[in-house]
Amino acid sequence: MKRTALRTAAAIGTVAVLAAGLAACSSGGQAASDQKVTITVGDRPTKDQKAALAQYNADIAAFEKANPNITLQPKTVTWDATTFDAQLAGGSLPDVLSVAFTEAKSLIANKQAADLTDTLKSTGVGKIMGASTKKLVSDDNGHVYAVPTTAYSIGLVYNRDLFTKAGLDPDKPPTTWDEVRTDAKKIKDATGVSGYAQFASQNQGGWMFTAMSYSYGGRVESENGKKAVFDNAKSEEALKTVNEMKFQDGSVAPNSLYTQDTLYKDFAAGKVAMMPAAPDAYNTAVQNDGMDPKSFGVGGMPMGPGSSKDQGTLTGGSIQMVSPKVDDAQKTAAVKWIAFHYLRQYQSKSAAVTVAKATAASGNPVGVPALSVVNSSTYDQYNTWIKDEINVPQENFAAYVKTQSSIPIIPEPSNDAQEVYAALDTVMQAALTEKSFDPAAELSKAKTAVDAKLTR
Structure with missing residues (x-):
């Protein structure tokens, strides 16, 4: 990716x-x-x-x-x-x-x-x-x-200054998605700034869907890469969380087509408080987009509810x-x-x-x-x-470093990952734009499209 x-x-x-x-x-x-x-x-x-x-x-x-x-x-x-x-x-x-x-x-x-x-x-x-x-x-x-x-692994990048303004401890970023939801709403209510956003287009929506699914204990492809398996309860939970944050809490940024480039710019400008990304987002947000280094923070990837050996964070590299x-x-x-x-x-x-x-x-x-x-x-x-x-x-990176030995890493899908991500972009965009979003139906449609690619 x-x-x-x-x-x-x-x-x-x-x-x-x-x-x-x-x-x-x-x-x-x-x-x-x-x-x-x-x-x-x-x-x-x-x-x-x-x-x-x-x-x-x-x-x-x-x-x-x-x-x-x-x-x-x-x-x-x-x-x-x-x-x-x-x-x-x-x-x-x-x-x-x-x-x-x-x-x-x-x-x-x-x-x-x-x-x-x-x-x-x-x-x-x-x-x-x-x-x-x-x-x-x-x-x-x-x-x-x-x-x-x-190698990289996805964590939760956040604005330490906005955490402080909302009365949150900038040294203790959320470690679960329930905490992300709570903190995002607190930030929105206290500062007026969107508490959360994530990539949603140019295959990056599917990439972040995969990261979220992993954190809930779901998977995207079968182990042999021959079929899609993302139409599962864990993936549905992940999507439901984002959808409810957007339409029930009002804490998600209005842009439903973010890419890395556009989201990093808004994050650096203080328009977004949290997003899933790797620590090297610092290089772009600070180096290219002018963010104050003191405001940049990153913690481990938040986990879904419960405790499962299948939960982990997405990794990639060479x-x-x-x-x-x-x-x-x-x-x-x-x-x-x-x-x-x-x-x-x-x-x-x-x-x-x-x-x-x-x-x-x-x-x-x-x-x-x-x-x-x-x-x-x-x-x-x-x-x-x-x-x-x-x-x-x-x-500012201490919370991320602390989690490295405790959060399992899971590689990206092994078969046609980019095509899979492209199909899942539409699912993530639907979660961010449709108030009556049906995660099971959207995932089922995407599975049909992806299975055709994986078995050709």
């Missing part, structure tokens, strides 16, 4: 420092033997992406210098769901490629990714992997088939897969490259500090929490390394 990306300015601002400082930083180590190994690596930026390409090339050179027995052959190939199977069968995919989290289970089931279990142990990379994200790239026997390198066609030596080289190119800031203090300094110098946020792809001790150490460069109010 569309995410708040690190801005190009950050990449341009840091690349010169990174190329000069990190090229000398090695965490790859020597190859396990004198055997010469060659692998192809994907995701090389194109020539028009000058800053990113310079950094990528610097990483290639630094890695090969630290690992003289390994030769990397970069390719500009990026993951494309529509061509992946054909490229894999034809042998045109690189040995290492970044793919979406949504693909993990299908890659494993279809034997399209190498089993990295033993290699992760022998290289030590497995020791630093985060348990929750590692589980998402593992099979039922605990074998690991990819390395997560970026994983690195390795071709199942490589031999053991190539597999080792691939994991070392992944650790060096994507994870070295968690293993090298100099790399972490260099990146943080350059990012801060370019005026971009340092220290915005994210769902960590490494274990808690490694992530804590990383934050200790960069503490002098952190330029965001960490205390």
Whole structure:
């Protein structure tokens, strides 16, 4: 799904420092033997992406210098769901490629990714992997088939200043949807500002419906991705909550077609008090839209009523897969490259500090929490390394950080997620525009449309 990306300015601002400082930083180590190994690596930026390409090339050179027995052959190939199977069968995919989290289970089931279990142990990379994200790239026997390198989870973003004005504690955001409803009405009554809003168009309505359904204990697709399962009582409850907040409480913003871009602008302007989003909404709301950093807050994703093992929060991000066609030596080289190119800031203090300094110098946020792809001790150490460069109010993210170990993460739908989200946009929009909204009927109509797509 569309995410708040690190801005190009950050990449341009840091690349010169990174190329000069990190090229000398090695965490790859020597190859396990004198055997010469060659692998192809994907995701090389194109020539028009000058800053990113310079950094990528610097990483290639630094890695090969630290690992003289390994030769990397970069390719500009990026993951494309529509061509992946054909490229894999034809042998045109690189040995290492970044793919979406949504693909993990299908890659494993279809034997399209190498089993990295033993290699992760022998290289030590497995020791630093985060348990929750590692589980998402593992099979039922605990074998690991990819390395997560970026991840996010949806929480509740809120305006701390509006909480204070409404007599609410800005350090204690709501943790349940009942509390969200109560607080949204208090804010509306006390300040006149809409207490709540969420994305509802351009597939983002379906994306947020999925996040809400998960938080109530519902699901959107069957485990094998072959049919829609969102026509369930939990999903109906989620939609009913939004509908009643809008038409009974009057606490939901009038715009029923919000996207990330438009909602972030209204949130930054103080026109909306709460919305489901990931912590990196800070980057847009503050950096681009001028929100006071002190007003920005984020807590964990609110949960629906009761307590169920099925409740959780939506997650997404990127994983690195390795071709199942490589031999053991190539597999080792691939994991070392992944650790060096994507994870070295968690293993090298100099790399972490260099990146943080350059990012801060370019005026971009340092220290915005994210769902960590490494274990808690490694992530804590990383934050200790960069503490002098952190330029965001960490205390405003405390409620979100506190929930990371207690709220399960659930990946996005694995099959045709964007088409599913598009169909569910209409359901979310109906909940926000129809006073006599019938969630069961709307979900049933959407299921018919989605099942036709999933089984074609």
